[in-house]
Amino acid sequence: MADMLKKVPVREQDPQVRATNFEEVCLGYNKEEAMDEATRCINCKNAKCIEGCPVAINIPAFIHEVKEGNIEEAYHVIGKSSALPAVCGRVCPQESQCEGKCIRGIKGEPVSIGKLERFVADYALEHDIKPACPEAKNGHKVAVIGSGPSGLTCAGDLAKLGYDVTVFEALHELGGVLVYGIPEFRLPKQKVVAKEIDKVKELGVKFETNVVIGKSTTVDQLMEEEDFEAVFIGSGAGLPMFMGIPGENGNGVFSANEYLTRSNLMKAFDENYDTPIVAGKKVAVVGGGNVAMDAARTAKRLGAEVHVVYRRSEAELPARVEEVHHAKEEGIIFDLLTNPKEILVDENDAVKGMKVIKMELGEPDASGRRRPVEIPGSEYEIELDTVIMSLGTSPNPLISSTTKGLEVNNRKCIIATEEDGKTSKAAVYAGGDAVTGAATVILAMGAGKAGAKGIHEYLSNK
Numbered sequence: 001m002a003d004m005l006k007k008v009p010v011r012e013q014d015p016q017v018r019a020t021n022f023e024e025v026c027l028g029y030n031k032e033e034a035m036d037e038a039t040r041c042i043n044c045k046n047a048k049c050i051e052g053c054p055v056a057i058n059i060p061a062f063i064h065e066v067k068e069g070n071i072e073e074a075y076h077v078i079g080k081s082s083a084l085p086a087v088c089g090r091v092c093p094q095e096s097q098c099e100g101k102c103i104r105g106i107k108g109e110p111v112s113i114g115k116l117e118r119f120v121a122d123y124a125l126e127h128d129i130k131p132a133c134p135e136a137k138n139g140h141k142v143a144v145i146g147s148g149p150s151g152l153t154c155a156g157d158l159a160k161l162g163y164d165v166t167v168f169e170a171l172h173e174l175g176g177v178l179v180y181g182i183p184e185f186r187l188p189k190q191k192v193v194a195k196e197i198d199k200v201k202e203l204g205v206k207f208e209t210n211v212v213i214g215k216s217t218t219v220d221q222l223m224e225e226e227d228f229e230a231v232f233i234g235s236g237a238g239l240p241m242f243m244g245i246p247g248e249n250g251n252g253v254f255s256a257n258e259y260l261t262r263s264n265l266m267k268a269f270d271e272n273y274d275t276p277i278v279a280g281k282k283v284a285v286v287g288g289g290n291v292a293m294d295a296a297r298t299a300k301r302l303g304a305e306v307h308v309v310y311r312r313s314e315a316e317l318p319a320r321v322e323e324v325h326h327a328k329e330e331g332i333i334f335d336l337l338t339n340p341k342e343i344l345v346d347e348n349d350a351v352k353g354m355k356v357i358k359m360e361l362g363e364p365d366a367s368g369r370r371r372p373v374e375i376p377g378s379e380y381e382i383e384l385d386t387v388i389m390s391l392g393t394s395p396n397p398l399i400s401s402t403t404k405g406l407e408v409n410n411r412k413c414i415i416a417t418e419e420d421g422k423t424s425k426a427a428v429y430a431g432g433d434a435v436t437g438a439a440t441v442i443l444a445m446g447a448g449k450a451g452a453k454g455i456h457e458y459l460s461n462k
Helices: 031-038 059-067 071-079 085-091 113-126 149-160 189-202 219-224 256-264 290-301 321-329 441-461
Strands: 026-028 141-145 164-168 206-208 230-233 253-255 282-286 305-309 333-335 338-345 351-364 370-374 380-383 386-389 428-430
Touching: 026 113, 031 059, 031 113, 059 071, 059 113, 071 085, 071 113, 085 113, 085 189, 085 441, 113 189, 141 149, 141 219, 149 164, 149 189, 149 230, 149 441, 219 230, 230 441, 253 256, 256 290, 256 386, 282 290, 290 305, 290 321, 290 386, 305 338, 351 386, 428 441
Parallel strands: 141 164, 141 230, 164 206, 230 428, 253 386, 282 305, 282 386, 305 333
Antiparallel strands: 338 351, 351 370, 351 380
């Protein structure tokens, strides 16, 4: 029987073993463990956990079904709100969302909502449980740009309502950031992502790959020449940011985006694939978010000594606590309150080190976090051969610059309303990182749901 104050522990690979492979770190619950953990839920009448979920899953209802052993029914409860439960159960920051609101967490540990969602979703994939059948076709055509979390969610929700939906993906593989951005050891591609996308296909959604909107065709052409009555833009934010410091163009300096794409999508981690990647023997990852942790832990698995260089303290690290904990367990070194000043290169322009300076925290800035301030005279050098910049990303302006009447802000993000994804252009909706800049998978999914709602209301009124 579960301890009511503590979560049922979840099994994980040993840190020393997993730091040398790309297999999944967390092994998840089995049915007995999941049912045991589900007994900890007190089934609140005013469930704050639902408020904390960006896609508003009926969490007490699905956990009740798990407690009773009705796993298929639990999957259908989740499926009413989420198209990607096996993904969300692995990568959502539950600690700051649903679990952060859990009443059980006031006097003990919150219910392990994320791990229960993952168990239910994995069970459904293993037993090929079908999603609920969509309504009859309503004759309306909708285009979705991007097959990442916002696009997949929007497409799935619209398909359930009877729309004829086609998703256009720029790359050769479906999944967006789920396949190119998140490492295999956190989110398996064939076992999870591909199967979740298959569930969306079972709803009747069509997919076209290698279609670069803004090059292959445009939003205007989709609407004027191909008879799509509405368009949802969920193209993500794949344009990396850099610091603008000397040496940033040196050989051996990567954006985290490029480094992870080579490893994840192009299978550089797999010795059976001939994909070039400079693994590095001594690597510095600049940044402190989840992407920085992913890049650092990938470099570690490729054989490097890895340092995370971050200008604030550990308390300000934006990465999930679980990801930081796993990184430390695997031997990642954290150089905190440290900021790069220059990347040092040799006569062949190859990285040989980095000049950094120590920082201290001053008054809070606009983000509410204390502003890091340089400590004069504290510069020193780190010997390196590879630097990975993980400073965030912004949307590629290709779509916005080739779409008439589509307004963007000064960061090149598409301007869209939060409640329904409506843009400045009639019948065009947008959501996810293309609107907010780089954020989480679940927030992108929430934006996809909002966009589907907006499109449905627009076409119903039309």
